[in-house]
Amino acid sequence: MILDSFDYVVVGGGTAGLVVAARLVEDPTIRICVLEAGEDITNNANAKIPGFGMRNIGQPAIDWGFLGTPQPNAKDRPLYLPRGKSLGGSSMLNLMILGRGHKKEYDAFESLGSPGWSWEGLIPYFKASETFSPSEEDKSKFKVEFNASAHGTSGPLQRTLPKWNSDIAEPYTKGMTSLGVPRNPDSFSGSNGGAWLSNQAVDSNSERSSSASAYYEPVKANSNLVVLTGVHATRVIFNLSLGTSGNLVASGVEYSKGDQLHTVSATKEVFLCAGSFKTPQLLELSGIGDKNILDAYGINVNLNLPAVGTNLQDHFWVPFIAETDPKYESVEVLGDPARAAAEWKIYEESKTGILSGTCATEYAFLPKDHFIADSSAVLEQATHSLRPSLDKIHRAWLGGNDIPFLELGLFPGFLPMVEKTPEAGKSYYSLFLALTHPFSSGTVHVTSSDPLAQPAIDHKIIDNGLDVGLLVHAVKFARKLAATPTLSAAITQEVVPGPAVQTDAEIEDFVRGAVDTVYHPIGTAAMLPRSDGGVVDSSLKVYGTSNLRVIDASIIPIQLSAHPQATVYAIAEKAADIIKRERRV
């Protein structure tokens, strides 16, 4: 094969990029090249073993480790923003939780102007991406029931139920039930509200299932696939003359390896799959973006598309941490070398125990009425910061009683906090309190024409007063839960926010000091009509181009009440199908 010319060039061998590459190379006549900045870390134990899942965060060879701009509403703190840098991208660095949003959230993709992207339009691709076949024993043990029509049984990604659960899970779930939060036996079937057991991207051998292991491994020896690792794409190259439609025609990609620049040609298409921070940066470096921004950095303007890098949405969270009676064991026990060795033995011999999963096994997704008694004061704090079409949908969802606005994740231990740390020998549980539909939105833009410079990532976290009010109510709900009979019997004291934080003003101050993102950025190359701030159309083509598509989390137009990776897999599966169908025409 000629090594510098391919039918398709994929920029970013991450979660979505490897799905698209693997699906397209199924056709032996297609020649495809993937450019990935990171390396192949298939044998990295910290990436493979679920219980070590957080250890690679902050490792510069594997984590891009972006630092956002200082956030004025969060005491001027710059936020640390990890992103996977390896084959598999963030699916190799993430915490392996799988979830799907509410069906109305996907229906909104379609109603916002993208035919075919509703729940019904996406469900075949969710199914194509996964294998989920829980045993009858597990179904009965965990009291879960699954609607077979919504789950995949032969796709590459392995979805399993946890093999280990903490002892604080029982008082916690009883507490939730006593507050009227229903148990949801199948949160993957279009209605994700209520409390449920986590589903994880972990295979039956208790190893991480990622786009690298699930999609790339089976096709990596295919002769029509070339994957270059350790290469940094610097820009998309366009033909000098416009196509017959007057659109820009991508002809290849420039990339750097060490201090050398190279190019690779694409005879058909280029796909940007570099994630929500690097994809908008690459578009801007390629001369596609807001003319004023490109001019400011001396980047030649190929296409004035001001929406590039706008509409950054994420999930924002604060912690609640309580010390428990030591009989409720927390993950801090792994700090004891003898206990860590014993758990390692359990994992090696039976693939069970604390290391076999993510530890965070219980989730609850609550519509507003479950955690806010009187919302009028909160609504008064609202400003309009999302674009109007999205703001309108968010407000309608907030007023209803089916779309979750708060996620609670139970972690049997002390969630990392900047100012407080666990005391040796003590047990804790933490709640991860996350806003699923923040009303604040931010931007990602170049700060220089240097492709190796970091973009400016400005989340504008809790910029909207409504988000502050919702998080204050989230903390109050966590306290109400802690006061339920079963949970309060397990708790010895609240540690974070702590007893000194009582009034609304004090809780708000705590929120501003603690709020962070959940590492779920989306929306920076949104699939929306061009007139409504869109960057790509419903076939994921960048407006004003003939053959440049974006396929990653950045196309998601509106935030979901779900951890995003299952949706990213489905998006990439659907994109591959669209591309294959267009080839046949």
Ligand SMILES: Cc1cc2nc3c(=O)[nH]c(=O)nc-3n(C[C@H](O)[C@H](O)[C@H](O)COP(=O)(O)OP(=O)(O)OC[C@H]3O[C@@H](n4cnc5c(N)ncnc54)[C@H](O)[C@@H]3O)c2cc1C
């Ligand atoms: C620490 C962490 C925990 C998370 N936990 C969860 C979770 O438990 N559940 C969940 O659903 N989601 C989770 N997420 C989010 C989820 O992993 C992402 O939403 C999803 O993986 C994004 O997929 P993507 O394809 O858009 O981008 P990525 O998977 O990040 O892929 C982008 C790829 O492009 C490469 N790249 C970027 N720029 C260039 C360039 N210029 N040249 C060459 N290559 C480039 C990157 O190295 C990377 O491999 C988490 C994310 C993080 C970071």
